[in-house]
Amino acid sequence: MSRTSRLGRSHPGPEWRVSHRAARTDWTDTVERCAACHARVDMRDDHYQMVLDRDVDGPGKLTFERQRVVFCDESCADEWSQHV
Numbered sequence: 001m002s003r004t005s006r007l008g009r010s011h012p013g014p015e016w017r018v019s020h021r022a023a024r025t026d027w028t029d030t031v032e033r034c035a036a037c038h039a040r041v042d043m044r045d046d047h048y049q050m051v052l053d054r055d056v057d058g059p060g061k062l063t064f065e066r067q068r069v070v071f072c073d074e075s076c077a078d079e080w081s082q083h084v
């Protein structure tokens with residue numbers, strides 16, 4: 001489950017639900033793009049993350065898929081989530 005930074009996509013869709021959202025600072029040397037305003041977000045600076053889950057029908061069991069979405073701050077996250 002390491003492919004969590006597929007960038008440049010549009011909104012993931014209504015089947016995704018927000019399982020977690022929090023302001024955070026990561027000690028990783030990575031720059032990603034805000035999903036709402038596409039500004040550069042340095043993971044080492046204060047930013048905001050949302051974790052989205054989606055149910056997936058697997059063979060004989062229900063499992064789920066997870067992705068992380070990065071924002072510059074909470075207001076961008078709010079703006080983005082209103083498009084669901």
Ligand SMILES: [Zn+2]
Nearest residue numbers: 034037072076
């Ligand atoms: Zn933003």
